[in-house]
Amino acid sequence: MKPHVVVYKKLPEHLLQRLEAECEVTLFDRITQDNRADFLAALKTAHGMIGASLPITNEMLEGAPQLKIASTISVGVDNFDLDYFRRRGLMLAHTPGVLTEATADTIFALILSTARRVVELAEYVKAGRWKGSIGEAQFGVNVHGKTLGLIGMGRIGSAVARRAHHGFGMPILYHNRRPDPEAERELGARYVSQDELLAQADFVCVMLPLNADTERLIGAREFALMKRSAIFINASRGRIVDEAALIAALQDKTLYGAGLDVFEVEPLPAESPLLQLPNVVALPHIGSATHETRLAMAELAVSNLLAGLRGEPVPHLAV
Known part of the structure; x- marks a missing residue:
């Protein structure tokens, strides 16, 4: 008898066919209020599940007594209670590695576009306001x-x-759980305390997973330590930052600007003050959003899932 798999995010057709060759598949392109009950009913007989962008609660999983593995099409696993997976002996697979370069490109796009005011000045041109040589009011700052x-x-x-x-x-400062000798040797990176990094860096990039230790790690105290000329970049998880404190720092010009791909609430509400600030570049969580990368993530997630269902070693387990 084939194992039953619940898919809760649209997959490319060839990957869906790959699953269907080995599994009975119940497919949901995405979960909404209209199909949530059907999704929960499908989990009751599921041996595996695969998808992304949906908080998977313990209550949902309690209704899935036959479940062996959940495979998320993401590197982040903050939509799951990892302690619950460990207690129950469930496998949780994720997709590290394949999105690294695309996400790094996005972060550097935020650095450049915020420093050089690319979005703001592109809109300036489109609005027909460019009437002659620009002056200091439109200048940005160097990155190099x-x-x-x-x-x-x-x-x-x-x-x-x-x-x-x-x-x-660029000289590189970094703060991490432990020093990285390779980065220091090959890139001249220097390991410093978080406070020293905040005080000295011209660009501060948060590159952390969201967990109990990192939630709201960056708040009013941390923004106060940063240079008034500094630019803050976050493409990791929104809840690592106290968003109200960030807004206050930007409004008070304690910070020069911010480039953001993630937010406390997503999609970002239309009434958010971040959307009214000219010194903010806000993107719709596109870190890994290229055709090539999203396909590679989905392929890896399917491989993870099938390995777990076959009883083979899973290439990338978070738990």
Whole structure:
């Protein structure tokens, strides 16, 4: 008898066919209020589940007594209670590695577009306001040679550091759970305390997973430590930052600007003050959103799921 798999995010047709060759598949392109009851009913007989962008609660999983593995099409696993998975002996697979370069590209796009005011000035041109040579009111700031501070030096942090060092001649400061000798040797990165990083960096990039230790790690105290000329970048998780404190720092010009791909609430509400601030570049959580990367993530997630269902070693287990 084939194992039953619940899919809760649209998959490319060839990957769906790959699943259907080995599994009975119940497919939901996405979960809404209209199909949530059907989704929960399908979980009752599921041996595996695969998808993304949906908080999977313990209550949902309690209704899935036959479940063996959940495979998320993401590197982040903050939509799951990892302690629950450990207690119950469930496997949770994720997709690290394949999104590293695309996400690092997005982070550097935020650095450049915020420093050089690309979005703001593109709108200035489109609005027909460009009447002659621009003046100081439209100037940005240099990126080349400025100090980059990375809070977190995992795969994505290292990829950003490579771009900064080799492409832009940027001195690199980093704070991590432990020093990274390779980054220090190859990129000239310097390990410092978080407070020292905040005080010295011209660009502060948060590169951390969301968990109990990192939630609201960056707040009013941390923004007060930063240079008034500094730019804050976050493409990790919104809840790592106290968003109200960030807004206050930007409004008071304690910070020069911010480039953000993630927010406390997503999609970002239309009434958010962040949307009214000219010194903010806000993106719709596009860190890994390229055709090539999203396909690679889905392929890896399917491989993870099928390995777990076959009883084979799972390539990338978070739990």
